[in-house]
Amino acid sequence: MRIELTTEPGDPARPNEDYASVGLPASGQGGSLVVLDGVTPPATDDGCLHSVPWFTARLGGALAELSASRRDMTLRDALAAAIVRTADAHRSTCDLSHPRTPQATVVLARWDAARVEYLVLSDSVLLTEAPDGTVRALLDDRLDRLPRAGLVSAEVADATVRNKEGGFFTAAADPTVVDRAVTGTLARTEVRALAAMTDGVTRWVEKFREGDWADLFTLVRKEGAEATVARVRALEDADAQDRTYLRRSKTHDDASLVYVEL
Numbered sequence: 001m002r003i004e005l006t007t008e009p010g011d012p013a014r015p016n017e018d019y020a021s022v023g024l025p026a027s028g029q030g031g032s033l034v035v036l037d038g039v040t041p042p043a044t045d046d047g048c049l050h051s052v053p054w055f056t057a058r059l060g061g062a063l064a065e066l067s068a069s070r071r072d073m074t075l076r077d078a079l080a081a082a083i084v085r086t087a088d089a090h091r092s093t094c095d096l097s098h099p100r101t102p103q104a105t106v107v108l109a110r111w112d113a114a115r116v117e118y119l120v121l122s123d124s125v126l127l128t129e130a131p132d133g134t135v136r137a138l139l140d141d142r143l144d145r146l147p148r149a150g151l152v153s154a155e156v157a158d159a160t161v162r163n164k165e166g167g168f169f170t171a172a173a174d175p176t177v178v179d180r181a182v183t184g185t186l187a188r189t190e191v192r193a194l195a196a197m198t199d200g201v202t203r204w205v206e207k208f209r210e211g212d213w214a215d216l217f218t219l220v221r222k223e224g225a226e227a228t229v230a231r232v233r234a235l236e237d238a239d240a241q242d243r244t245y246l247r248r249s250k251t252h253d254d255a256s257l258v259y260v261e262l
């Protein structure tokens with residue numbers, strides 16, 4: 001088994017708002033991974049006394065625990081329980097009904113000898129590779145279907161389309177959002193390797209158009225997680241002036257990547 005995990009802040013002067021983990025329960029029967037991308041509020045008013053890293057650390061920690069220890073729960077159930085647990089931690093001090101209450105995109109995957117389960121909410125992505133090399137992209141394309149497609153990410157999209165019908169959905173304080181997640185189960189025999197990543201990495205495909213998902217998967221497998229993020233950073237630096245590809249996006253975004261060969 002090969003596992004690589006990397007996470008890098010977009011700006012070294014600001015805290016990284018992503019969360020990434022891999023859990024391998026002692027039973028040896030499988031494991032799980034969690035990748036979150038905390039949504040940066042544009043203004044300081046989000047009704048919360050805490051920070052986005054505070055939120056992603058709690059939500060991610062709860063997901064890591066529940067996805068590995070509670071195999072009786074579906075990934076949807078685990079996400080709902082983690083959202084409630086995190087909300088309970090600041091319900092008494094913060095306004096959790098604020099549209100910009102701390103929130104995050106989510107990728108979860110869990111595997112055992114028989115199957116691979118997945119859950120994707122908002123614009124982080126899970127790629128799986130079959131034994132024959134076929135790469136499958138498991139994604140929630142709700143954000144791409146909004147007006148101004150291609151120009152926005154979960155981070156900069158307007159509050160008017162955030163966690164509202166016809167808009168896009170992130171994990172915030174409302175556990176019913178789990179019904180909006182893209183979920184499924186693959187036979188373990190269909191999956192040789194997995195790669196989960198935040199949009200700080202997927203911009204290699206989605207903004208810079210260096211290749212398709214299969215090309216990105218090959219890059220990760222051959223060069224590794226850290227080198228893949230370095231490639232993205234080089235593309236960002238080259239485009240920082242002209243902004244041909246980046247347009248209104250941040251030059252550098254927090255970038256996290258978990259790669260698992262089963």
Ligand SMILES: [Zn+2]
Pocket residue numbers: 047048049050090093094
């Ligand atoms: Zn708070």
